[in-house]
Amino acid sequence: MxxxxxxxxxxxxxxxxxxxxxxxxxxxxxxxxxxxxxxxxxxxxxxxxxxxxFATLLQKHLLRVYEDIAFTPDDLPGYAARVFDFGMSRPDLMRLLAWYNLEQQHAVPPERGAAHGAKVEELAEAQRAGRVGGAFPPHFLMTAVMTLATAYTAANPFGAPLDADSTKDLVALRGAVSAAVGLLAQQDGAAR
The missing domain is CATH 1.10.10.60 (Homeodomain-like)
Incomplete structure (x- = not known):
């Protein structure tokens, strides 16, 4: 065996x-x-x-991501920073996700859909409780967080490909991603 x-x-x-x-x-x-x-x-x-x-490979790695990167709606900037770190350290997985999105016509594996749905619901609850700003609907906010966190990965056509110097200082870039997410999630809605 x-x-x-x-x-x-x-x-x-x-x-x-x-x-x-x-x-x-x-x-x-x-x-x-x-x-x-x-x-x-x-x-x-x-x-x-x-x-x-392919599906087995993707599921194996996505399950690891769900387990390794704890979602914290009360600290969306910190969560975005952890996703950024993971995405920047795993260009192969980010390219795998890009290929999946291109070739599977957006059919979402059940585990991925369930994990995303749970995060959106946690985010909605945090908004209802006033711990996260409500300027944006939870689905949009979750998409924006993930988009910002993965904007400079190997799979994104806009980040590093258009600004080659952007990834020279990953600490500063990580900070900028985290700060941008903080603005989106702030309480007073000034990010509108």
């Missing part, structure tokens, strides 16, 4: 490199098998097809 689990992990590691570089349509099972040091048929035995392999 340990051998099978080790083989699956090697396949998933090779698949991460292949899918993040080429997307689902452009990825080749032959290249994944070669990089994983296994027979191509083994991939089909473990994962059925390329799409299931």
């Amino acid at each position: 340990r051998n099978a689990e080790a083989s699956k992990e090697r396949i998933l590691e090779a698949a991460m490199a292949e899918f993040s570089a080429h997307g689902i349509a452009g990825a080749r099972v032959d290249r994944i098998a070669k990089a994983a040091g296994c027979n191509k048929n083994l991939i089909y035995i473990y994962f059925d097809n390329k799409e299931t392999l």
Whole structure:
């Protein structure tokens, strides 16, 4: 059993490199098998097809993100900073998400939708309790937080590609992201 689990992990590691570089349509099972040091048929035995392999890979990493980055509606700037740190340290995963969004016509995996929905509800509750400003609806605010936090990752066409110097000082950039989120979430609605 340990051998099978080790083989699956090697396949998933090779698949991460292949899918993040080429997307689902452009990825080749032959290249994944070669990089994983296994027979191509083994991939089909473990994962059925390329799409299931991609979905398994994405779910594995997204579950880790949900567990590792605690959502704190009372500290949206801090949350945005943690998401920024994660996104900047994982360009492969950010590219994987970009490919998923491009190729899956926005079909959201149930776990991802549930995690997002829970965050929006926590944010709505914090707004109702007056702990977070209500200038923006919770869905919009959550989208804005995530967009700002990931604006300079490898997957975003506007951040670093248009401003190559922007990522030279990640501490300052992180601070700017956090401050912008703070303005969006402030109590008095001055961010309007």
